[in-house]
Amino acid sequence: MGFTTGLLGGFTLTTTLLYLSLSLHARNRVHQAALLHQQSLILTNLVDPQPALPPPASREVRVGIWETAKDKWNARLESEVRRLQHMDWNEVRERMEEGVSSVYRRAFEKGREVIPDPPK
Template sequence: MGFITGFLSGLTLTSSVLYLSVRIHASTRLQQSLALRDSSSLLRSVYDPEPSYVPPSARLRLGGIGDVAKDRWNGGVERAVRGVQGTDWRRVREGAETWVGEAWERVSNNKGGAAGGGK
């Protein structure tokens, strides 16, 4: 082996070992950095937790006539919905059945009386 061949072989071997060492070192540093970041985040959440979401408080806003009209409309709709939700629909049905039954009796009695009285 000549001087040039030995020199180039040594240079290639040394460069390869150096490159692989640097790559392994960079990879290890990246893993350590990620582990430290996770640990730091975990510790920070223990002693200084981020505040949970708090909805904004209701703001009092003085509006014009349009806002007053909207508020009244929304209040009326809200009262109507609460009325519908609070209704005992079984009682309403029974009342309607009773009313229709009585109306039918009155109509059927009047027809019979009118037909008999007209002859």
Template sequence: MGLIHGFVAGTTVTLSALYLTHRSITQNTIEQRTILSNLSHTLATIPLPPSDIKVRPMPFVKRVSLVETMKDMWDSELERIVRTVQKVDWRGVREGVEDGIGEVVRRVKGGNAGQ
């Protein structure tokens, strides 16, 4: 009788687990259905905006020609160059050039004095 008792006990445990799982899934489904129904009802009661508002169509945008694109590229390049030139410290450049010329003059004078 041990074999029959084991089979019955195993079947009982398996069926109990299946029943409890099915009941849990059913309860969750009912609860979710209730929540979704309440949300649907809430959304249905929200007033909609008046339908007489007219939607403006998107404005027509003319495509730019190749010549205009090239002009824009030229202008942006010129602006970049001008901004670069404006950022230069011209006093520092002048002092550097003066120092370089002074060094050349000293070497030239120093070279002539040795002859």
């Protein structure tokens, strides 16, 4: 092993060990600070309790125009299906029969007015 290779190898090893040590030390300090902060809050709340936080407000996420159109379509379809399920079909049939018979009656009455009766 040459002088340059040994020097670079030693420098790399020393730098790596120093970086890992400092990184581990910094993470430990951050963790200790979080623990101390948590313990401080616990002790403070024992002596002087904080008022309860209000429940978080519900948050609605706005959707696109396509989703809004689909929701409106589905709501309209659902209401129409419910209306059809609760409809009295006998009443509908009777109204249609009355309507058809009145149209039929008027058509034949007008036909009699237009066509004169045959002479006897």
